[in-house]
Amino acid sequence: MSDPLARTTATLVKGLGGASLGLGLGEILTPGKVAAAAGIDETSRSRFVIRALGLRECGHAAALLFGSGKLVWTRVVGDVVDLTLLGAALAKSRNGRPTRRRRGAVSAVALAGIGAADLYAALRVTRRDGRHADGSHHRSLRAAVTVRRPPEDVYRFWRDLENLPSFMHHLQSVTESGDQSHWVANAPIGQSVQWDARLTGDEPNQRIAWESLPGSLIENGGSVEFSPAPGDRGTEVRVAMSYWLPGGVLGKAAAAAFGESPEQQVNDDLRRFKQILETGEVLRSDGSPEGTAAQRQMHQQPAHPHAADQGAHR
Numbered sequence: 001m002s003d004p005l006a007r008t009t010a011t012l013v014k015g016l017g018g019a020s021l022g023l024g025l026g027e028i029l030t031p032g033k034v035a036a037a038a039g040i041d042e043t044s045r046s047r048f049v050i051r052a053l054g055l056r057e058c059g060h061a062a063a064l065l066f067g068s069g070k071l072v073w074t075r076v077v078g079d080v081v082d083l084t085l086l087g088a089a090l091a092k093s094r095n096g097r098p099t100r101r102r103r104g105a106v107s108a109v110a111l112a113g114i115g116a117a118d119l120y121a122a123l124r125v126t127r128r129d130g131r132h133a134d135g136s137h138h139r140s141l142r143a144a145v146t147v148r149r150p151p152e153d154v155y156r157f158w159r160d161l162e163n164l165p166s167f168m169h170h171l172q173s174v175t176e177s178g179d180q181s182h183w184v185a186n187a188p189i190g191q192s193v194q195w196d197a198r199l200t201g202d203e204p205n206q207r208i209a210w211e212s213l214p215g216s217l218i219e220n221g222g223s224v225e226f227s228p229a230p231g232d233r234g235t236e237v238r239v240a241m242s243y244w245l246p247g248g249v250l251g252k253a254a255a256a257a258f259g260e261s262p263e264q265q266v267n268d269d270l271r272r273f274k275q276i277l278e279t280g281e282v283l284r285s286d287g288s289p290e291g292t293a294a295q296r297q298m299h300q301q302p303a304h305p306h307a308a309d310q311g312a313h314r
Contacts, residue, residue: 009124013072016121017064019114020057020075027054039103040089049085069125076122079115086111123193123217140242141263145270148234149277151226155205157277158224167272167282170265185218193217219243237273239266 027034031050035042056078063071090104147154157163161181165171172184172192179199184192195216201209201223211221222241229236272282 009121010069012117012121013064013069013125016072016075016118017061020064021061024054024057024059024061027051027057029054037103038086038089038107039100039105040086041092046089053082053085070122072118072122072125075118076115079111079118083108083111083115140240141266142238142240143266143270144236144238145274146229146234146236147274147277151205151228151235154235154237154277155208155226158226158273159202159204159208167276168265168269169272180213183218195220237270239270241266 027050031047031054032042034050035046040046060071060075060078063074086104086107090101090108161174161176164174170186172186174184175182181197182194183197184194186192195218196213197210197216197220198213199209200211200221201207205226207223207225209221209223212219220241220243222239222243225238225240227236227238228234275282
């Protein structure tokens with residue numbers, strides 16, 4: 001890695017390795033202080049878990065300081081584990097004093113910040129000069145849905161790319177500028193990623209095709225086709241995509257832990273797209289109002305019509 005960005009990324013990875021070593025030693029030697037700083041109860045079980053996490057951090061340190069930089073993806077997976085364990089420990093804490101709650105909140109924010117740095121480093125280290133550092137191939141997926149609306153209406157709604165976040169919940173925004181567009185999407189650990197794309201095909205009422213621009217962190221491309229459904233039942237919508245998920249197997253595992261695998265996203269997106277075109281809204285319930293992301297599933301309730309939707313119909 002000879003270019004300045006590559007050297008900066010390598011330095012960041014080594015810095016994360018050093019941070020892992022310091023954190024790991026602290027967790028092993030002083031688990032009680034770590035528990036107090038995190039706002040969780042100090043018990044024999046919490047000390048055992050913290051020491052185990054300390055050993056894991058020392059393993060991260062050894063991997064990043066003396067091994068391949070791509071191993072930074074193990075830290076991303078570790079961040080998922082840490083946030084999950086912290087949330088569970090805070091939920092079970094018997095000490096509800098405001099000071100403890102503040103410490104817990106600060107710890108969660110700090111872990112999210114660390115996760116953002118790890119994710120950024122992982123994304124950068126697995127790319128070099130627009131090539132995949134791990135030699136992995138693009139993955140492909142296909143999905144389809146029948147919408148009870150004419151092709152003209154279905155095409156028109158999808159062609160306005162700024163409509164996409166209304167049914168693609170992993171998207172924060174899409175901004176069009178001619179044949180190019182800027183995309184902002186959610187990423188694991190509550191962070192976001194951005195990329196630019198361009199249209200490669202636009203056949204009114206029939207087909208839209210796109211691809212990400214060279215150098216994008218998230219490489220993807222594909223098409224969506226609109227054709228009359230048999231028996232005058234509306235429009236068949238067929239999506240075909242290819243994408244490259246940074247981090248290979250570890251990156252896919254981290255995304256899936258948050259319910260954000262591309263396969264799951266596309267099927268959920270098409271279901272919501274059908275609801276919007278046919279009913280004018282996405283039908284939700286309080287049982288799972290925002291989909292299947294793991295951190296939301298932890299707080300599910302018995303399903304019934306979503307409270308906001310009920311109020312809107314009164």
